[in-house]
Amino acid sequence: MKDKDIQESEISLLLETVYEKYGYDFRQYSQAHIRRRIMNRIVMSGLEDVSQMQSKVLNDEIFASELLQDLSITVTEMFRDSSFYKSLRENVIPILKTYPFIKIWHAGCATGEEAYSMAIIMQEEGLYDRTTIYATDFNQHALNKAKEGIFSNKKIKEYTMNYQLSGGKESLSAYYTSNYGNVIMNQSLKKNIVWANHNLVTDSVFAEVHLILCRNVLIYFEKDLQNKVQKLFYNSLINGGILCLGSKEGLRFTDFYEQYNEADKKQKIFKKKYQLARGLE
Ligand SMILES: C[S@@+](CC[C@H](N)C(=O)[O-])C[C@H]1O[C@@H](n2cnc3c(N)ncnc32)[C@H](O)[C@@H]1O
Known part of the structure:
Protein backbone atom coordinates (compact mmCIF):
# COMPACT_ATOMS: atom_id res chain seq x y z
CA MET A 1 0.00 0.00 0.00
CA SER A 72 1.81 14.91 17.33
CA ILE A 73 5.51 15.25 16.46
CA THR A 74 7.42 16.05 19.62
CA VAL A 75 10.95 16.46 18.25
CA THR A 76 12.66 19.30 20.10
CA GLU A 77 16.00 20.51 21.50
CA MET A 78 17.40 22.84 24.09
CA PHE A 79 18.33 26.19 22.53
CA ARG A 80 17.04 24.91 19.18
CA ASP A 81 18.28 27.30 16.44
CA SER A 82 20.93 29.05 18.50
CA SER A 83 20.76 32.19 16.35
CA PHE A 84 17.13 32.58 17.36
CA TYR A 85 18.06 32.48 21.06
CA LYS A 86 20.89 34.94 20.43
CA SER A 87 18.40 37.36 18.93
CA LEU A 88 15.99 36.72 21.79
CA ARG A 89 18.70 37.70 24.27
CA GLU A 90 19.62 40.81 22.29
CA ASN A 91 16.24 42.06 21.09
CA VAL A 92 13.56 40.66 23.37
CA ILE A 93 15.14 40.51 26.84
CA PRO A 94 15.67 44.32 26.97
CA ILE A 95 11.93 44.76 26.37
CA LEU A 96 11.01 42.18 29.02
CA LYS A 97 13.29 43.95 31.52
CA THR A 98 10.94 46.96 31.45
CA TYR A 99 8.06 44.97 33.00
CA PRO A 100 7.64 44.51 36.77
CA PHE A 101 6.51 40.93 36.19
CA ILE A 102 6.79 38.79 33.08
CA LYS A 103 4.51 36.10 31.70
CA ILE A 104 5.78 33.80 28.96
CA TRP A 105 3.78 31.17 27.09
CA HIS A 106 5.44 28.24 25.32
CA ALA A 107 2.64 26.86 23.14
CA GLY A 108 3.45 23.33 21.97
CA CYS A 109 6.32 22.83 24.41
CA ALA A 110 6.66 19.07 23.68
CA THR A 111 9.03 17.49 26.24
CA GLY A 112 10.01 20.83 27.74
CA GLU A 113 13.51 21.56 26.44
CA GLU A 114 12.36 24.93 25.09
CA ALA A 115 10.89 26.00 28.44
CA TYR A 116 14.03 24.96 30.33
CA SER A 117 16.11 26.95 27.84
CA MET A 118 13.98 30.00 28.57
CA ALA A 119 14.23 29.47 32.34
CA ILE A 120 18.03 29.41 32.00
CA ILE A 121 18.06 32.66 30.03
CA MET A 122 15.76 34.36 32.52
CA GLN A 123 17.99 33.23 35.41
CA GLU A 124 21.10 34.53 33.64
CA GLU A 125 19.38 37.86 33.01
CA GLY A 126 18.31 38.14 36.66
CA LEU A 127 14.63 38.08 35.65
CA TYR A 128 13.53 34.62 36.69
CA ASP A 129 12.10 35.59 40.07
CA ARG A 130 9.57 37.87 38.42
CA THR A 131 8.76 35.47 35.58
CA THR A 132 6.04 32.87 35.13
CA ILE A 133 6.51 30.44 32.25
CA TYR A 134 3.37 28.67 31.04
CA ALA A 135 4.46 25.62 29.08
CA THR A 136 1.56 23.90 27.35
CA ASP A 137 0.97 21.01 24.97
CA PHE A 138 -1.94 18.72 24.16
CA ASN A 139 0.25 15.64 24.36
CA GLN A 140 0.08 14.47 27.98
CA HIS A 141 2.93 11.95 27.58
CA ALA A 142 5.24 14.73 26.39
CA LEU A 143 4.09 17.00 29.21
CA ASN A 144 4.76 14.32 31.84
CA LYS A 145 8.29 13.98 30.52
CA ALA A 146 8.69 17.75 30.49
CA LYS A 147 7.67 18.00 34.15
CA GLU A 148 10.28 15.41 35.12
CA GLY A 149 13.01 17.38 33.37
CA ILE A 150 15.14 14.29 32.79
CA PHE A 151 16.90 14.13 29.43
CA SER A 152 19.29 11.65 27.87
CA ASN A 153 22.99 12.36 28.28
CA LYS A 154 23.40 11.64 24.58
CA LYS A 155 21.70 14.92 23.70
CA ILE A 156 23.73 17.06 26.04
CA LYS A 157 26.70 17.60 23.76
CA GLU A 158 24.46 19.10 21.12
CA TYR A 159 22.50 21.16 23.69
CA THR A 160 25.76 22.47 25.12
CA MET A 161 26.90 23.59 21.69
CA ASN A 162 23.52 25.28 21.05
CA TYR A 163 23.69 26.99 24.44
CA GLN A 164 27.18 28.36 23.85
CA LEU A 165 26.29 29.61 20.36
CA SER A 166 23.17 31.28 21.75
CA GLY A 167 25.32 33.48 24.01
CA GLY A 168 25.10 31.37 27.18
CA LYS A 169 26.88 32.99 30.10
CA GLU A 170 27.77 29.91 32.17
CA SER A 171 28.50 26.31 31.45
CA LEU A 172 25.29 24.40 30.65
CA SER A 173 26.36 21.79 33.21
CA ALA A 174 25.64 24.38 35.92
CA TYR A 175 21.94 23.74 35.26
CA TYR A 176 21.71 19.96 35.66
CA THR A 177 23.09 17.00 37.53
CA SER A 178 24.13 13.81 35.77
CA ASN A 179 22.57 10.55 36.80
CA TYR A 180 23.03 7.11 35.14
CA GLY A 181 23.13 8.24 31.52
CA ASN A 182 20.63 11.01 32.06
CA VAL A 183 20.70 14.61 33.18
CA ILE A 184 18.22 16.05 35.66
CA MET A 185 17.43 19.74 35.28
CA ASN A 186 17.88 21.81 38.43
CA GLN A 187 14.86 22.29 40.66
CA SER A 188 15.48 26.04 40.65
CA LEU A 189 14.64 26.12 36.92
CA LYS A 190 11.32 24.38 37.47
CA LYS A 191 10.00 26.58 40.21
CA ASN A 192 8.28 29.17 38.01
CA ILE A 193 7.22 26.87 35.18
CA VAL A 194 3.53 25.96 35.07
CA TRP A 195 3.00 22.86 32.89
CA ALA A 196 -0.51 22.50 31.52
CA ASN A 197 -2.49 20.54 29.00
CA HIS A 198 -3.85 23.00 26.45
CA ASN A 199 -5.08 22.32 22.94
CA LEU A 200 -4.45 25.18 20.54
CA VAL A 201 -7.31 24.08 18.31
CA THR A 202 -10.08 23.61 20.84
CA ASP A 203 -9.07 25.55 24.00
CA SER A 204 -9.16 29.31 24.53
CA VAL A 205 -7.12 32.17 25.99
CA PHE A 206 -6.04 31.43 29.57
CA ALA A 207 -3.73 34.35 30.43
CA GLU A 208 -2.49 37.71 29.20
CA VAL A 209 1.19 37.30 28.41
CA HIS A 210 4.21 39.38 27.38
CA LEU A 211 5.88 36.78 25.18
CA ILE A 212 4.62 33.78 23.22
CA LEU A 213 6.86 31.13 21.68
CA CYS A 214 5.07 28.77 19.32
CA ARG A 215 7.85 27.26 17.29
CA ASN A 216 7.62 24.33 14.89
CA VAL A 217 3.95 23.71 15.66
CA LEU A 218 1.97 25.73 13.10
CA ILE A 219 3.96 24.18 10.29
CA TYR A 220 1.63 21.18 10.62
CA PHE A 221 -1.54 23.31 10.39
CA GLU A 222 -3.50 24.34 7.27
CA LYS A 223 -3.95 28.06 6.64
CA ASP A 224 -7.42 28.45 8.24
CA LEU A 225 -6.25 26.70 11.36
CA GLN A 226 -3.12 28.87 11.51
CA ASN A 227 -5.40 31.89 11.41
CA LYS A 228 -7.53 30.55 14.23
CA VAL A 229 -4.47 29.96 16.40
CA GLN A 230 -3.00 33.35 15.50
CA LYS A 231 -6.22 34.95 16.76
CA LEU A 232 -5.73 33.13 20.06
CA PHE A 233 -2.15 34.44 20.28
CA TYR A 234 -3.17 37.98 19.33
CA ASN A 235 -5.82 37.98 22.07
CA SER A 236 -3.36 36.56 24.61
CA LEU A 237 -0.57 39.11 24.02
CA ILE A 238 -0.39 42.48 25.71
CA ASN A 239 0.08 45.54 23.47
CA GLY A 240 3.73 45.53 22.42
CA GLY A 241 3.97 41.82 23.30
CA ILE A 242 6.31 39.53 21.38
CA LEU A 243 5.45 36.50 19.24
CA CYS A 244 8.17 34.02 18.19
CA LEU A 245 7.54 31.45 15.47
CA GLY A 246 9.69 28.67 14.01
CA SER A 247 12.20 29.18 11.22
CA LYS A 248 9.84 27.79 8.56
CA GLU A 249 6.77 29.62 9.88
CA GLY A 250 5.47 33.15 9.47
CA LEU A 251 2.59 35.59 9.62
CA ARG A 252 2.64 36.79 6.03
CA PHE A 253 -0.22 34.58 4.84
CA THR A 254 -2.38 35.03 7.91
CA ASP A 255 -4.93 37.74 8.77
CA PHE A 256 -2.60 39.07 11.46
CA TYR A 257 0.40 40.15 9.41
CA GLU A 258 -0.55 43.84 9.62
CA GLN A 259 -1.01 43.66 13.39
CA TYR A 260 2.69 43.11 14.14
CA ASN A 261 6.02 44.73 13.35
CA GLU A 262 8.95 42.50 12.49
CA ALA A 263 11.38 42.72 15.41
CA ASP A 264 13.75 40.27 13.72
CA LYS A 265 12.54 39.19 10.32
CA LYS A 266 15.03 36.35 9.88
CA GLN A 267 14.44 34.86 13.33
CA LYS A 268 10.64 35.19 13.01
CA ILE A 269 10.25 37.48 16.00
CA PHE A 270 7.23 39.82 15.83
CA LYS A 271 6.08 42.68 18.06
CA LYS A 272 2.36 43.30 18.46
CA LYS A 273 1.35 46.80 17.41
CA TYR A 274 -0.42 48.96 19.93
CA GLN A 275 -4.16 48.52 19.67
CA LEU A 276 -6.25 51.66 20.03
CA ALA A 277 -8.50 51.58 23.07
CA ARG A 278 -12.05 50.62 22.25
CA GLY A 279 -14.13 53.72 21.59
CA LEU A 280 -11.26 55.38 19.70
CA GLU A 281 -11.37 52.76 16.95
C1 LIG B 1 7.75 19.65 16.83
S1 LIG B 1 7.16 19.97 18.44
C2 LIG B 1 7.84 21.58 18.75
C3 LIG B 1 8.44 21.69 20.12
C4 LIG B 1 9.12 23.02 20.42
N1 LIG B 1 8.20 24.12 20.34
C5 LIG B 1 10.30 23.24 19.51
O1 LIG B 1 10.24 24.10 18.62
O2 LIG B 1 11.31 22.55 19.67
C6 LIG B 1 5.43 20.30 18.16
C7 LIG B 1 4.58 20.20 19.41
O3 LIG B 1 3.32 20.79 19.13
C8 LIG B 1 2.34 20.06 19.83
N2 LIG B 1 1.03 20.30 19.23
C9 LIG B 1 0.57 19.94 18.00
N3 LIG B 1 -0.71 20.28 17.86
C10 LIG B 1 -1.09 20.89 19.03
C11 LIG B 1 -2.29 21.44 19.51
N4 LIG B 1 -3.39 21.44 18.76
N5 LIG B 1 -2.32 21.98 20.75
C12 LIG B 1 -1.20 21.97 21.53
N6 LIG B 1 -0.03 21.44 21.15
C13 LIG B 1 0.03 20.90 19.90
C14 LIG B 1 2.80 18.61 19.66
O4 LIG B 1 2.23 17.77 20.64
C15 LIG B 1 4.31 18.76 19.82
O5 LIG B 1 4.70 18.56 21.15
Whole structure:
Protein backbone atom coordinates (compact mmCIF):
# COMPACT_ATOMS: atom_id res chain seq x y z
CA MET A 1 0.00 0.00 0.00
CA LYS A 2 1.35 3.43 -0.95
CA ASP A 3 0.77 6.85 0.48
CA LYS A 4 -1.24 7.96 -2.52
CA ASP A 5 -3.55 4.93 -2.28
CA ILE A 6 -5.19 6.53 0.74
CA GLN A 7 -8.29 8.48 -0.32
CA GLU A 8 -8.86 11.97 1.05
CA SER A 9 -12.39 10.93 2.08
CA GLU A 10 -11.01 8.02 4.15
CA ILE A 11 -8.70 10.39 6.00
CA SER A 12 -11.55 12.85 6.61
CA LEU A 13 -13.73 10.09 8.02
CA LEU A 14 -10.94 8.85 10.29
CA LEU A 15 -10.20 12.36 11.60
CA GLU A 16 -13.94 12.95 12.19
CA THR A 17 -14.00 9.74 14.27
CA VAL A 18 -10.94 10.78 16.29
CA TYR A 19 -12.54 14.16 16.97
CA GLU A 20 -16.01 12.78 17.83
CA LYS A 21 -14.72 10.03 20.11
CA TYR A 22 -11.62 11.56 21.68
CA GLY A 23 -12.04 15.33 21.23
CA TYR A 24 -8.72 15.81 19.39
CA ASP A 25 -9.21 17.88 16.28
CA PHE A 26 -6.74 17.12 13.49
CA ARG A 27 -9.19 17.96 10.70
CA GLN A 28 -7.28 21.05 9.60
CA TYR A 29 -3.75 19.74 9.99
CA SER A 30 -1.62 19.61 6.87
CA GLN A 31 -2.81 16.70 4.70
CA ALA A 32 0.73 15.66 3.78
CA HIS A 33 1.71 15.34 7.45
CA ILE A 34 -1.44 13.42 8.44
CA ARG A 35 -1.20 11.13 5.42
CA ARG A 36 2.44 10.23 6.20
CA ARG A 37 1.70 9.50 9.84
CA ILE A 38 -1.40 7.40 9.11
CA MET A 39 0.49 5.39 6.52
CA ASN A 40 3.27 4.82 9.00
CA ARG A 41 0.87 3.57 11.69
CA ILE A 42 -0.87 1.23 9.21
CA VAL A 43 2.46 -0.38 8.35
CA MET A 44 3.68 -0.54 11.97
CA SER A 45 0.44 -2.16 13.15
CA GLY A 46 0.18 -4.65 10.28
CA LEU A 47 -3.16 -3.23 9.16
CA GLU A 48 -4.41 -3.47 5.61
CA ASP A 49 -6.01 -0.11 5.05
CA VAL A 50 -7.59 2.99 6.59
CA SER A 51 -10.97 1.36 7.09
CA GLN A 52 -9.36 -1.29 9.33
CA MET A 53 -7.71 1.53 11.18
CA GLN A 54 -11.06 3.28 11.48
CA SER A 55 -12.64 0.37 13.35
CA LYS A 56 -9.55 -0.07 15.54
CA VAL A 57 -9.68 3.61 16.52
CA LEU A 58 -13.33 3.17 17.50
CA ASN A 59 -12.83 0.02 19.54
CA ASP A 60 -9.29 0.07 20.87
CA GLU A 61 -8.35 2.99 23.12
CA ILE A 62 -4.71 1.97 23.37
CA PHE A 63 -4.42 1.95 19.60
CA ALA A 64 -6.16 5.33 19.42
CA SER A 65 -3.73 6.77 21.93
CA GLU A 66 -0.80 5.47 19.84
CA LEU A 67 -2.30 7.16 16.81
CA LEU A 68 -2.65 10.43 18.73
CA GLN A 69 1.02 10.18 19.66
CA ASP A 70 1.88 9.64 15.99
CA LEU A 71 -0.03 12.69 14.89
CA SER A 72 1.81 14.91 17.33
CA ILE A 73 5.51 15.25 16.46
CA THR A 74 7.42 16.05 19.62
CA VAL A 75 10.95 16.46 18.25
CA THR A 76 12.66 19.30 20.10
CA GLU A 77 16.00 20.51 21.50
CA MET A 78 17.40 22.84 24.09
CA PHE A 79 18.33 26.19 22.53
CA ARG A 80 17.04 24.91 19.18
CA ASP A 81 18.28 27.30 16.44
CA SER A 82 20.93 29.05 18.50
CA SER A 83 20.76 32.19 16.35
CA PHE A 84 17.13 32.58 17.36
CA TYR A 85 18.06 32.48 21.06
CA LYS A 86 20.89 34.94 20.43
CA SER A 87 18.40 37.36 18.93
CA LEU A 88 15.99 36.72 21.79
CA ARG A 89 18.70 37.70 24.27
CA GLU A 90 19.62 40.81 22.29
CA ASN A 91 16.24 42.06 21.09
CA VAL A 92 13.56 40.66 23.37
CA ILE A 93 15.14 40.51 26.84
CA PRO A 94 15.67 44.32 26.97
CA ILE A 95 11.93 44.76 26.37
CA LEU A 96 11.01 42.18 29.02
CA LYS A 97 13.29 43.95 31.52
CA THR A 98 10.94 46.96 31.45
CA TYR A 99 8.06 44.97 33.00
CA PRO A 100 7.64 44.51 36.77
CA PHE A 101 6.51 40.93 36.19
CA ILE A 102 6.79 38.79 33.08
CA LYS A 103 4.51 36.10 31.70
CA ILE A 104 5.78 33.80 28.96
CA TRP A 105 3.78 31.17 27.09
CA HIS A 106 5.44 28.24 25.32
CA ALA A 107 2.64 26.86 23.14
CA GLY A 108 3.45 23.33 21.97
CA CYS A 109 6.32 22.83 24.41
CA ALA A 110 6.66 19.07 23.68
CA THR A 111 9.03 17.49 26.24
CA GLY A 112 10.01 20.83 27.74
CA GLU A 113 13.51 21.56 26.44
CA GLU A 114 12.36 24.93 25.09
CA ALA A 115 10.89 26.00 28.44
CA TYR A 116 14.03 24.96 30.33
CA SER A 117 16.11 26.95 27.84
CA MET A 118 13.98 30.00 28.57
CA ALA A 119 14.23 29.47 32.34
CA ILE A 120 18.03 29.41 32.00
CA ILE A 121 18.06 32.66 30.03
CA MET A 122 15.76 34.36 32.52
CA GLN A 123 17.99 33.23 35.41
CA GLU A 124 21.10 34.53 33.64
CA GLU A 125 19.38 37.86 33.01
CA GLY A 126 18.31 38.14 36.66
CA LEU A 127 14.63 38.08 35.65
CA TYR A 128 13.53 34.62 36.69
CA ASP A 129 12.10 35.59 40.07
CA ARG A 130 9.57 37.87 38.42
CA THR A 131 8.76 35.47 35.58
CA THR A 132 6.04 32.87 35.13
CA ILE A 133 6.51 30.44 32.25
CA TYR A 134 3.37 28.67 31.04
CA ALA A 135 4.46 25.62 29.08
CA THR A 136 1.56 23.90 27.35
CA ASP A 137 0.97 21.01 24.97
CA PHE A 138 -1.94 18.72 24.16
CA ASN A 139 0.25 15.64 24.36
CA GLN A 140 0.08 14.47 27.98
CA HIS A 141 2.93 11.95 27.58
CA ALA A 142 5.24 14.73 26.39
CA LEU A 143 4.09 17.00 29.21
CA ASN A 144 4.76 14.32 31.84
CA LYS A 145 8.29 13.98 30.52
CA ALA A 146 8.69 17.75 30.49
CA LYS A 147 7.67 18.00 34.15
CA GLU A 148 10.28 15.41 35.12
CA GLY A 149 13.01 17.38 33.37
CA ILE A 150 15.14 14.29 32.79
CA PHE A 151 16.90 14.13 29.43
CA SER A 152 19.29 11.65 27.87
CA ASN A 153 22.99 12.36 28.28
CA LYS A 154 23.40 11.64 24.58
CA LYS A 155 21.70 14.92 23.70
CA ILE A 156 23.73 17.06 26.04
CA LYS A 157 26.70 17.60 23.76
CA GLU A 158 24.46 19.10 21.12
CA TYR A 159 22.50 21.16 23.69
CA THR A 160 25.76 22.47 25.12
CA MET A 161 26.90 23.59 21.69
CA ASN A 162 23.52 25.28 21.05
CA TYR A 163 23.69 26.99 24.44
CA GLN A 164 27.18 28.36 23.85
CA LEU A 165 26.29 29.61 20.36
CA SER A 166 23.17 31.28 21.75
CA GLY A 167 25.32 33.48 24.01
CA GLY A 168 25.10 31.37 27.18
CA LYS A 169 26.88 32.99 30.10
CA GLU A 170 27.77 29.91 32.17
CA SER A 171 28.50 26.31 31.45
CA LEU A 172 25.29 24.40 30.65
CA SER A 173 26.36 21.79 33.21
CA ALA A 174 25.64 24.38 35.92
CA TYR A 175 21.94 23.74 35.26
CA TYR A 176 21.71 19.96 35.66
CA THR A 177 23.09 17.00 37.53
CA SER A 178 24.13 13.81 35.77
CA ASN A 179 22.57 10.55 36.80
CA TYR A 180 23.03 7.11 35.14
CA GLY A 181 23.13 8.24 31.52
CA ASN A 182 20.63 11.01 32.06
CA VAL A 183 20.70 14.61 33.18
CA ILE A 184 18.22 16.05 35.66
CA MET A 185 17.43 19.74 35.28
CA ASN A 186 17.88 21.81 38.43
CA GLN A 187 14.86 22.29 40.66
CA SER A 188 15.48 26.04 40.65
CA LEU A 189 14.64 26.12 36.92
CA LYS A 190 11.32 24.38 37.47
CA LYS A 191 10.00 26.58 40.21
CA ASN A 192 8.28 29.17 38.01
CA ILE A 193 7.22 26.87 35.18
CA VAL A 194 3.53 25.96 35.07
CA TRP A 195 3.00 22.86 32.89
CA ALA A 196 -0.51 22.50 31.52
CA ASN A 197 -2.49 20.54 29.00
CA HIS A 198 -3.85 23.00 26.45
CA ASN A 199 -5.08 22.32 22.94
CA LEU A 200 -4.45 25.18 20.54
CA VAL A 201 -7.31 24.08 18.31
CA THR A 202 -10.08 23.61 20.84
CA ASP A 203 -9.07 25.55 24.00
CA SER A 204 -9.16 29.31 24.53
CA VAL A 205 -7.12 32.17 25.99
CA PHE A 206 -6.04 31.43 29.57
CA ALA A 207 -3.73 34.35 30.43
CA GLU A 208 -2.49 37.71 29.20
CA VAL A 209 1.19 37.30 28.41
CA HIS A 210 4.21 39.38 27.38
CA LEU A 211 5.88 36.78 25.18
CA ILE A 212 4.62 33.78 23.22
CA LEU A 213 6.86 31.13 21.68
CA CYS A 214 5.07 28.77 19.32
CA ARG A 215 7.85 27.26 17.29
CA ASN A 216 7.62 24.33 14.89
CA VAL A 217 3.95 23.71 15.66
CA LEU A 218 1.97 25.73 13.10
CA ILE A 219 3.96 24.18 10.29
CA TYR A 220 1.63 21.18 10.62
CA PHE A 221 -1.54 23.31 10.39
CA GLU A 222 -3.50 24.34 7.27
CA LYS A 223 -3.95 28.06 6.64
CA ASP A 224 -7.42 28.45 8.24
CA LEU A 225 -6.25 26.70 11.36
CA GLN A 226 -3.12 28.87 11.51
CA ASN A 227 -5.40 31.89 11.41
CA LYS A 228 -7.53 30.55 14.23
CA VAL A 229 -4.47 29.96 16.40
CA GLN A 230 -3.00 33.35 15.50
CA LYS A 231 -6.22 34.95 16.76
CA LEU A 232 -5.73 33.13 20.06
CA PHE A 233 -2.15 34.44 20.28
CA TYR A 234 -3.17 37.98 19.33
CA ASN A 235 -5.82 37.98 22.07
CA SER A 236 -3.36 36.56 24.61
CA LEU A 237 -0.57 39.11 24.02
CA ILE A 238 -0.39 42.48 25.71
CA ASN A 239 0.08 45.54 23.47
CA GLY A 240 3.73 45.53 22.42
CA GLY A 241 3.97 41.82 23.30
CA ILE A 242 6.31 39.53 21.38
CA LEU A 243 5.45 36.50 19.24
CA CYS A 244 8.17 34.02 18.19
CA LEU A 245 7.54 31.45 15.47
CA GLY A 246 9.69 28.67 14.01
CA SER A 247 12.20 29.18 11.22
CA LYS A 248 9.84 27.79 8.56
CA GLU A 249 6.77 29.62 9.88
CA GLY A 250 5.47 33.15 9.47
CA LEU A 251 2.59 35.59 9.62
CA ARG A 252 2.64 36.79 6.03
CA PHE A 253 -0.22 34.58 4.84
CA THR A 254 -2.38 35.03 7.91
CA ASP A 255 -4.93 37.74 8.77
CA PHE A 256 -2.60 39.07 11.46
CA TYR A 257 0.40 40.15 9.41
CA GLU A 258 -0.55 43.84 9.62
CA GLN A 259 -1.01 43.66 13.39
CA TYR A 260 2.69 43.11 14.14
CA ASN A 261 6.02 44.73 13.35
CA GLU A 262 8.95 42.50 12.49
CA ALA A 263 11.38 42.72 15.41
CA ASP A 264 13.75 40.27 13.72
CA LYS A 265 12.54 39.19 10.32
CA LYS A 266 15.03 36.35 9.88
CA GLN A 267 14.44 34.86 13.33
CA LYS A 268 10.64 35.19 13.01
CA ILE A 269 10.25 37.48 16.00
CA PHE A 270 7.23 39.82 15.83
CA LYS A 271 6.08 42.68 18.06
CA LYS A 272 2.36 43.30 18.46
CA LYS A 273 1.35 46.80 17.41
CA TYR A 274 -0.42 48.96 19.93
CA GLN A 275 -4.16 48.52 19.67
CA LEU A 276 -6.25 51.66 20.03
CA ALA A 277 -8.50 51.58 23.07
CA ARG A 278 -12.05 50.62 22.25
CA GLY A 279 -14.13 53.72 21.59
CA LEU A 280 -11.26 55.38 19.70
CA GLU A 281 -11.37 52.76 16.95
C1 LIG B 1 7.75 19.65 16.83
S1 LIG B 1 7.16 19.97 18.44
C2 LIG B 1 7.84 21.58 18.75
C3 LIG B 1 8.44 21.69 20.12
C4 LIG B 1 9.12 23.02 20.42
N1 LIG B 1 8.20 24.12 20.34
C5 LIG B 1 10.30 23.24 19.51
O1 LIG B 1 10.24 24.10 18.62
O2 LIG B 1 11.31 22.55 19.67
C6 LIG B 1 5.43 20.30 18.16
C7 LIG B 1 4.58 20.20 19.41
O3 LIG B 1 3.32 20.79 19.13
C8 LIG B 1 2.34 20.06 19.83
N2 LIG B 1 1.03 20.30 19.23
C9 LIG B 1 0.57 19.94 18.00
N3 LIG B 1 -0.71 20.28 17.86
C10 LIG B 1 -1.09 20.89 19.03
C11 LIG B 1 -2.29 21.44 19.51
N4 LIG B 1 -3.39 21.44 18.76
N5 LIG B 1 -2.32 21.98 20.75
C12 LIG B 1 -1.20 21.97 21.53
N6 LIG B 1 -0.03 21.44 21.15
C13 LIG B 1 0.03 20.90 19.90
C14 LIG B 1 2.80 18.61 19.66
O4 LIG B 1 2.23 17.77 20.64
C15 LIG B 1 4.31 18.76 19.82
O5 LIG B 1 4.70 18.56 21.15
